[in-house]
Amino acid sequence: MIHTTHAVFAVALTEVMLASEHAPITWQAAATAAVAYAVAPVPDIDQPESWISRHIPGASVVSMFVRHRTLTHSLLVSALLYLVLFGLGLRIPDWLATGIWVGWVSHWVIDLVNPRGVQLFYPLPWWVKPPVPWLAIEVESTGETVIRVALTAFAVLFALAYLFLHAPLEIQHAAGEVLPDARRVVGWGTWPWFGAVCRFLHLQ
């Protein structure tokens, strides 16, 4: 996946997380999504041609030591990052820690559809790949474009619908005809079990 696909997937995932936790509309919620958007492309620092390697001076050094889709795409690094952000008492604001972690984890989640897979259990030598060929999506393929457009549409629609459902009642009444549609869209992306998992992980 290219950096923009990772970024919009991170935003969509953050929105679903916040809605599933019934989060109020705050600047922290918006900032969480913005941080996730910015962090999502970073694990591809292990690839010298990636957008992030080309835009951070000296970043391509990482790819000389780390093979693509291994260490930075592993559960090990995700767990260590979680420990740093939430477990060491560093007093990192919740919105910042959540945005960083969700952005990072969202990266390898969507990379799991890559035909060559991800070394998720690094340093163990197993590569996790799509279980069936039709689920595999090549980087910069038409399939990736379709996914990126669909994710962008979902993220925009979902945010608008969620904002509308949290708007003052006068505004909701004034545009009452879209209320059922807004409820339906928010309903699609509100998963109680996901909200419970995120609360358990202190993501907010």
Ligand SMILES: [Zn+2]
């Ligand atoms: Zn990647």
